[in-house]
Amino acid sequence: MSPLPTFADVQAAARRLEGVTIRTPLLENERVNRALGGRLFIKAECLQRTGSFKLRGAYNFLAAMTDADRAKGVVGWSSGNHAQGLAEAARLMGVKATIVMPSDAPALKVANTRASGAEVILYDRVKESREAIGHGIAEKTGATIVPPYDHPWILTGQGTAGIEIAEQAKAAGVTLDAVAAPCSGGGLATGVALGVQGLSPTTAVHAGEPAGFDDLARSLASGTKQKNDKLSGSICDALLAPTPGDVTFPLAQKVLGPGLVVSDDEVLDAMELAFREFKLVVEPGGAVALAAALTGKLLVKGRAVAVVCSGGNVDHETFKRALGRAKA
Amino acid sequence: MSPLPTFADVQAAARRLEGVTIRTPLLENERVNRALGGRLFIKAECLQRTGSFKLRGAYNFLAAMTDADRAKGVVGWSSGNHAQGLAEAARLMGVKATIVMPSDAPALKVANTRASGAEVILYDRVKESREAIGHGIAEKTGATIVPPYDHPWILTGQGTAGIEIAEQAKAAGVTLDAVAAPCSGGGLATGVALGVQGLSPTTAVHAGEPAGFDDLARSLASGTKQKNDKLSGSICDALLAPTPGDVTFPLAQKVLGPGLVVSDDEVLDAMELAFREFKLVVEPGGAVALAAALTGKLLVKGRAVAVVCSGGNVDHETFKRALGRAKA
Numbered sequence: 264m265s266p267l268p269t270f271a272d273v274q275a276a277a278r279r280l281e282g283v284t285i286r287t288p289l290l291e292n293e294r295v296n297r298a299l300g301g302r303l304f305i306k307a308e309c310l311q312r313t314g315s316f317k318l319r320g321a322y323n324f325l326a327a328m329t330d331a332d333r334a335k336g337v338v339g340w341s342s343g344n345h346a347q348g349l350a351e352a353a354r355l356m357g358v359k360a361t362i363v364m365p366s367d368a369p370a371l372k373v374a375n376t377r378a379s380g381a382e383v384i385l386y387d388r389v390k391e392s393r394e395a396i397g398h399g400i401a402e403k404t405g406a407t408i409v410p411p412y413d414h415p416w417i418l419t420g421q422g423t424a425g426i427e428i429a430e431q432a433k434a435a436g437v438t439l440d441a442v443a444a445p446c447s448g449g450g451l452a453t454g455v456a457l458g459v460q461g462l463s464p465t466t467a468v469h470a471g472e473p474a475g476f477d478d479l480a481r482s483l484a485s486g487t488k489q490k491n492d493k494l495s496g497s498i499c500d501a502l503l504a505p506t507p508g509d510v511t512f513p514l515a516q517k518v519l520g521p522g523l524v525v526s527d528d529e530v531l532d533a534m535e536l537a538f539r540e541f542k543l544v545v546e547p548g549g550a551v552a553l554a555a556a557l558t559g560k561l562l563v564k565g566r567a568v569a570v571v572c573s574g575g576n577v578d579h580e581t582f583k584r585a586l587g588r589a590k591a
Numbered sequence: 592m593s594p595l596p597t598f599a600d601v602q603a604a605a606r607r608l609e610g611v612t613i614r615t616p617l618l619e620n621e622r623v624n625r626a627l628g629g630r631l632f633i634k635a636e637c638l639q640r641t642g643s644f645k646l647r648g649a650y651n652f653l654a655a656m657t658d659a660d661r662a663k664g665v666v667g668w669s670s671g672n673h674a675q676g677l678a679e680a681a682r683l684m685g686v687k688a689t690i691v692m693p694s695d696a697p698a699l700k701v702a703n704t705r706a707s708g709a710e711v712i713l714y715d716r717v718k719e720s721r722e723a724i725g726h727g728i729a730e731k732t733g734a735t736i737v738p739p740y741d742h743p744w745i746l747t748g749q750g751t752a753g754i755e756i757a758e759q760a761k762a763a764g765v766t767l768d769a770v771a772a773p774c775s776g777g778g779l780a781t782g783v784a785l786g787v788q789g790l791s792p793t794t795a796v797h798a799g800e801p802a803g804f805d806d807l808a809r810s811l812a813s814g815t816k817q818k819n820d821k822l823s824g825s826i827c828d829a830l831l832a833p834t835p836g837d838v839t840f841p842l843a844q845k846v847l848g849p850g851l852v853v854s855d856d857e858v859l860d861a862m863e864l865a866f867r868e869f870k871l872v873v874e875p876g877g878a879v880a881l882a883a884a885l886t887g888k889l890l891v892k893g894r895a896v897a898v899v900c901s902g903g904n905v906d907h908e909t910f911k912r913a914l915g916r917a918k919a
Binding site: 288292294309312314351371378539541542543544579587 | 613615616618620621622625635637638640642679699703706707866867868869870871872873903907910911914915
C-alpha cells in the first residue's frame with residue numbers, strides 16, 4: 264500500500280492552485296449565531312469557479328501530471344460537478360478532455376461541460392457502463408483517467424479549502440472546535456481534514472452524508488468498508504457514491520471523527536437558511552454539513568464550528584422546493 | 592454650501608470599518624465573460640453583514656459621532672435595508688437605536704431589525720408621516736437622526752466598497768473601464784465613485800435605476816434635480832427615493848457618468864443569472880447594475896467592468912418569480 268497523503272501534499276496543491284481557484288469567503292451571521300448559541304462559519308465553495316470545489320482537485324491532478332501525459336489528454340465520467348471542474352481545469356491548462364456523461368444528465372450541466380471545451384460522450388445509463396467507455400477511450404488514446412475522488416492528487420487538491428478555512432478562522436481570531444464537509448466518496452472531507460489539522464491540530468473534522476447513503480459513517484463505525492443499499496433516491500444527487508474509496512477510507516479512519524447523517528428535509532431547510540441568512544445558493548449535496556450544524560447533530564452551542572457548503576449547481580425546481588418549506 | 596466629500600473621507604471611513612464590515616468578494620464567471628465578450632466582475636455586497644451594503648454607511652456615521660451624541664441614541668426610518676444596517680451598527684457600538692417602520696413592512700424585516708436590539712416604532716403609511724415621528728423622537732430624546740443616504744458620513748461609508756473594488760481589480764491585474772452601482776438616493780453610487788476613482792482615476796462610474804424611478808439619470812441629463820412621477824410600482828423596493836439628495840446630487844454631477852435605466856423584467860433576468868452562474872441571492876434593487884451590464888446598456892464587450900450587487904434581502908415569492916423566467 265502506498266503511504267497516506269499528508270499535509271505537505273496539500274500545501275503543494277495550494278501552491279499549484281494559487282491564482283487559479285478563488286479563495287472563497289468564510290462567512291458568519293450574527294442572527295444564526297445567536298440562535299445556535301455559538302459561532303457558525305460557512306466556507307462558501309458554491310462561489311468557487313464552476314460552482315463547486317471540484318476544480319481544486321481536478322486542476323491539482325492535471326498540474327501534477329507529466330507534460331507527456333498531459334499531451335495525451337484526460338478522460339473522466341460524471342453527471343455533475345466533477346465533469347464541470349475537470350472540463351474547466353483542462354481548458355485552463357490547454358489539455359484535451361473527454362467526459363462521459365449519462366444521456367439523461369441535466370441539459371445545463373452537459374452544456375456547461377461543453378462550454379469549457381470538453382468533448383462530451385453521452386451514454387445510456389441502463390445499457391452501457393461509463394467506466395467501460397472511459398477505460399476504452401483511455402486505452403485507445405493514451406489519455407489519463409481522472410477519478411472523481413479516489414486519488415491522492417484529487418483529495419489533496421480539495422484539501423486546499425481546508426488550509427483556507429484554518430487561515431481564515433485564525434485571521435478572525437478563532438480556534439475552530441470542529442469542521443464538517445459533505446461526503447460522497449470522501450475526497451473533500453479527508454482532504455479538508457489534512458488541510459485544517461495541519462494548521463489547527465485540535466480541530467475535529469467530520470463528514471456529512473444523506474440518510475440512506477451513509478456508507479462512510481457506517482464504515483467508520485464498523486471499521487470496515489460498508490456499501491449503501493441503494494444507488495439513487497436522495498435529493499443530494501452529488502453524494503451518491505456507493506462505498507468509501509480505497510485511498511480515502513484508510514485516511515478517513517485516521518483523520519475523521521464520527522460521521523453525520525441528515526435527512527432530505529433537513530437538507531432543504533438548510534438550503535432555505537443559506538438563501539435567507541447567507542444569501543448563498545447551495546445545492547442539496549452542498550448543504551449536508553450545514554444541515555448537520557443547524558439540527559444539532561454537529562454541536563455549535565458554546566463552540567466555533569465551520570461547515571463547507573461545497574456547491575451551488577442546483578436547478579430551479581429543486582431550489583423552489585427548498586424555498587417552499589418556510590415563509591420569508 | 593459645505594465642501595463636497597473627498598476620497599480622503601472615504602479612506603477615513605475605511606479605517607473606521609476595518610474588522611467590522613466584510614471585504615466582500617469580487618467575483619467573475621468564465622461563461623458570462625465569453626457570452627458578453629469582455630470581463631464582468633460582481634462586487635457581492637449581498638454577502639455583507641445584514642445582507643446589504645447599508646451597514647457601511649450606518650456604522651461610519653455612528654463611529655464619526657461624538658461620544659456625547661452617541662449616548663443620546665440614534666433614530667432612523669426605513670422599511671428595509673437601512674433599518675437593518677442601522678440597527679446592527681447601533682448594536683455593535685452599544686448605541687440605543689429607534690427605527691420607524693411602516694406597519695405593513697415585511698414581518699421578517701421588522702423581526703430582523705428587532706433582533707439587532709433596536710426599538711421599532713410602527714406607523715400607518717397612509718395616516719402618519721415617518722419623518723414627523725422620527726423628528727419628534729429626536730427632539731424629545733436628543734437622539735441623532737441617521738438619514739439613509741443624504742449625508743457625507745453615509746455616502747463615504749458606502750464608498751468603502753469602491754476602494755475595495757479598485758484594490759481587488761488591481762490584485763486581479765485589471766484596470767476597470769467602468770463600475771456601476773444601484774441608485775436610490777445616490778449615496779452608494781457617489782460614494783463608490785469617490786472610492787474607485789481615488790485609486791483608479793480613469794474608471795467611469797455609473798448609477799443604475801429602475802424604469803420610472805430614474806430621477807438621477809434625468810437630473811444628470813438636465814443639470815437640475817428631477818422628481819419621479821410615482822412613489823411606488825417597481826419591483827425594486829429599495830430604489831424608490833423620489834429625487835436625488837441635496838448632498839449627493841452636486842457630487843453626482845461631478846463624479847458620475849450618464850445614468851443607466853433598466854426594466855423590472857431585465858432585473859428579474861439578472862437575478863436569475865446571479866442565481867445560476869454566480870450562486871448569489873440578489874434582491875431586485877440590488878440587481879439593477881448587473882441588469883444594465885447584461886443588457887448592453889453598460890457596455891462590457893472588449894472592456895473590464897464591475898457592478899455592485901448591493902443587497903440580497905428578498906422574499907421567497909419574488910425570488911421564485913425571477914426563477915420562473917428561465918429554465919435551469
